[in-house]
Amino acid sequence: MAPESLSPQKQSAETSTHDGRVPVLLPLPFAGAFEYRSAIALQPGDIVAVPLGRKDIFGCVWDRESTVPAYMAPPPVPPVDERRLKAVIRRLEVSPLPQELRHFIEWVAAYTLNPPGLVLATALKQHTQLPPKAVLGWVRTEKPLDDVRLTPARQSVLQALGDEPKSSAFLAHESGASTAVIRGLAGTGLIKEAPLLVGASFAQPQPDYAQPALSEEQEDVAQGLRSMVAAERFAVALLEGVTGSGKTEVYFEAVAACLRRGQQVLVLLPEIALSTQWTERFRRRFGVEPALWHSDLGQKRRRETWFAVADGSAKVIVGARSALFLPFETIGLIIVDEEHETSFKQEEGVTYHGRDMAVVRGRLAKAPVILVSATPSLETLANADAGRYQHFLLTSRHGGARLPDVTLLDLREDGPARGQFLAPRLCAAVKETLAAGEQAMLFLNRRGYAPLTLCRTCGHRMQCPNCTTWLVEHRNRGILTCHHCGHTEGIPKACPECDQEETLVPIGPGIERVTEEARECFPEARILVMSSDTLGSAAATAEAVRQITDGEVDLIIGTQIVAKGWHFPRLTLVGVVDSDLGLGGGDLRAAERTVQLLHQVAGRAGRAERPGRVMLQSYVTEHPVMEALASHDFEAFIEQETAQRKPGFWPPYGRLAALIISADSADVADSLAAEIARVAPVQDGIQVLGPAPAPLSVLRGRHRRRLLLKTVRGLAVQPIVRDWLSHVKAKGSARIDVDVDPISFL
Numbered sequence: 001m002a003p004e005s006l007s008p009q010k011q012s013a014e015t016s017t018h019d020g021r022v023p024v025l026l027p028l029p030f031a032g033a034f035e036y037r038s039a040i041a042l043q044p045g046d047i048v049a050v051p052l053g054r055k056d057i058f059g060c061v062w063d064r065e066s067t068v069p070a071y072m073a074p075p076p077v078p079p080v081d082e083r084r085l086k087a088v089i090r091r092l093e094v095s096p097l098p099q100e101l102r103h104f105i106e107w108v109a110a111y112t113l114n115p116p117g118l119v120l121a122t123a124l125k126q127h128t129q130l131p132p133k134a135v136l137g138w139v140r141t142e143k144p145l146d147d148v149r150l151t152p153a154r155q156s157v158l159q160a161l162g163d164e165p166k167s168s169a170f171l172a173h174e175s176g177a178s179t180a181v182i183r184g185l186a187g188t189g190l191i192k193e194a195p196l197l198v199g200a201s202f203a204q205p206q207p208d209y210a211q212p213a214l215s216e217e218q219e220d221v222a223q224g225l226r227s228m229v230a231a232e233r234f235a236v237a238l239l240e241g242v243t244g245s246g247k248t249e250v251y252f253e254a255v256a257a258c259l260r261r262g263q264q265v266l267v268l269l270p271e272i273a274l275s276t277q278w279t280e281r282f283r284r285r286f287g288v289e290p291a292l293w294h295s296d297l298g299q300k301r302r303r304e305t306w307f308a309v310a311d312g313s314a315k316v317i318v319g320a321r322s323a324l325f326l327p328f329e330t331i332g333l334i335i336v337d338e339e340h341e342t343s344f345k346q347e348e349g350v351t352y353h354g355r356d357m358a359v360v361r362g363r364l365a366k367a368p369v370i371l372v373s374a375t376p377s378l379e380t381l382a383n384a385d386a387g388r389y390q391h392f393l394l395t396s397r398h399g400g401a402r403l404p405d406v407t408l409l410d411l412r413e414d415g416p417a418r419g420q421f422l423a424p425r426l427c428a429a430v431k432e433t434l435a436a437g438e439q440a441m442l443f444l445n446r447r448g449y450a451p452l453t454l455c456r457t458c459g460h461r462m463q464c465p466n467c468t469t470w471l472v473e474h475r476n477r478g479i480l481t482c483h484h485c486g487h488t489e490g491i492p493k494a495c496p497e498c499d500q501e502e503t504l505v506p507i508g509p510g511i512e513r514v515t516e517e518a519r520e521c522f523p524e525a526r527i528l529v530m531s532s533d534t535l536g537s538a539a540a541t542a543e544a545v546r547q548i549t550d551g552e553v554d555l556i557i558g559t560q561i562v563a564k565g566w567h568f569p570r571l572t573l574v575g576v577v578d579s580d581l582g583l584g585g586g587d588l589r590a591a592e593r594t595v596q597l598l599h600q601v602a603g604r605a606g607r608a609e610r611p612g613r614v615m616l617q618s619y620v621t622e623h624p625v626m627e628a629l630a631s632h633d634f635e636a637f638i639e640q641e642t643a644q645r646k647p648g649f650w651p652p653y654g655r656l657a658a659l660i661i662s663a664d665s666a667d668v669a670d671s672l673a674a675e676i677a678r679v680a681p682v683q684d685g686i687q688v689l690g691p692a693p694a695p696l697s698v699l700r701g702r703h704r705r706r707l708l709l710k711t712v713r714g715l716a717v718q719p720i721v722r723d724w725l726s727h728v729k730a731k732g733s734a735r736i737d738v739d740v741d742p743i744s745f746l
Ligand SMILES: Nc1ncnc2c1ncn2[C@@H]1O[C@H](COP(=O)(O)OP(=O)(O)OP(=O)(O)O)[C@@H](O)[C@H]1O
Pocket: 212, 213, 214, 215, 218, 241, 242, 243, 244, 245, 246, 247, 248, 249, 250, 373, 374, 398, 564, 565, 566, 567, 603
């Protein structure tokens, strides 16, 4: 989304006790805030308990003035009659939601066409459940030192103690002493318990802890980023650089600049649970771990982090997109790493794009935003080309490493033997690599053993009973499973259709099947499989990374997990088993996404002294995607994509909103879809496509139809969709979901 569509923000300094009435936003799908009576003075942002129907519920005292531009704002909620007004029960003793965060919540709601209460729910998820319990730490007492015998362990504890209370864990870590020593010290009366300042457990990153020597090119870019931070105003930059060029190292300089100004930094990573290498690099650069924010965080840690972000003591927060909803004290910089990743888009509930909303958040915080990628999205490139974003480039790999040589393996000519998936030339290359004591990687973006199970006799295909999709065989677990709804069944002995035994055969490869083949071809190799099925936790991932880095593994076989920003210095060969996999389906971004993914995987090869090579197995070697990958010429590819999208006003040259209609039965879905189509907007610059059955026309037992609204760039989709949907109502089991800027077209 373009920053120019954001209007300047209005201040709403007004207190909300207004004739004793306050608007309170509840974390529920209502159109806006409700009014309540309040005898006590309340400020916007206060968390309160209020009655709703016969229940009590938490809500947030809201602003009367909206900062969202009028054309995007939802219609106001009609005021409530004085006599029906209910009273606020009490104010909670917890930190209020800052104004900037409230404005952000309104923005996200208006932009994504969601009720603001649902967006508030995202922000409140952890907050109001928190009992404000004091956590105790230790401080020095008045008692003179001379009275006490001091062991070296006790001395080092005293040294680690500052003016502010410190937690036992912190003291133990800093001093190397055990908690027993600390308790012993307390027994002497030299230290006593005191409430911890919230966030005290977050050690401060040191901007000058270990500064790298930057190359000239890196230094130029770092300088540009530092001055953006120094300007302390909203601006967006694209940091584009080939894989291994040191983008992380360079944006760390912007982080350092922000830390020196005492401000907070938010870094969004697409796959935070996999980011162990990233946090380790951060620690090497800044001396401490950053604060993490993701869904696997334990309750206690979540709570500590929330408060430490609110009081400004957590300086660098690295998180998944939900970190955008944290109550930052002063954001000075936002970084979105791998900005092209589609996993930044939340697909369930409130559908929003983390990258785009990061730009909104930066705007509200008056802070610069840096978008980082080796293969930027067309959206971001278009913004850079139009001069809306600054554009920084890193053109060479660090330390003289070369970009890998990319070879296309045409499967029509050099394909593998029947029933196999690795072409002879790829096998030979793997053998050579392993013989040289280097590591190889095979990439296939498909979990399980085989994507389809078919009866050789009658042609029956094993399908999910709840979804329009085939069941995927997971041979290791002896099951067939649906990757959409989770339906699981045993692998039958006989075909359920024709009852013949031993006729079901797997069609096509998943990584389990490729692994089986690799074990036969490379019997000596130590193989490690990386997929969400084998790496369940951050700890398992960290251990896998350690094994690879320490050279305990020869061959890595994996799904898209292996494409993430890993730095494996011994890895010199990457083989892509099925390069064409992402190209089918006719999705608007299929080609773009394939280039991004395969380039990212290829970029894992040859990142240190030894040169790398990449082999792409494909049936369409003449496809522009394959040519771009082989020649490292993305400009030509982007030009071609642009030429295809521009005339039809496809993003980023137009805007999209998808309507997904779903219901228990096909009839209900069809008739609602038809009704919506009948009242579709007719206007210059607008086109409505559909209704049509969704590619996943049945999902979890619900029948789905899609309509797509397309507008020219100058028209905002929000008011159009809002007006459109005001003419229809979903009844019974039917539902209408809106997806603004859709990424998935399933
Ligand atoms: N100036 C530097 N001094 C020392 N090491 C550096 C420097 N620049 C980069 N490196 C090292 O080079 C390697 C690649 O850098 P980095 O991972 O930052 O690149 P990247 O552009 O983010 O890569 P990718 O897009 O592939 O994830 C890392 O190990 C990094 O520590």
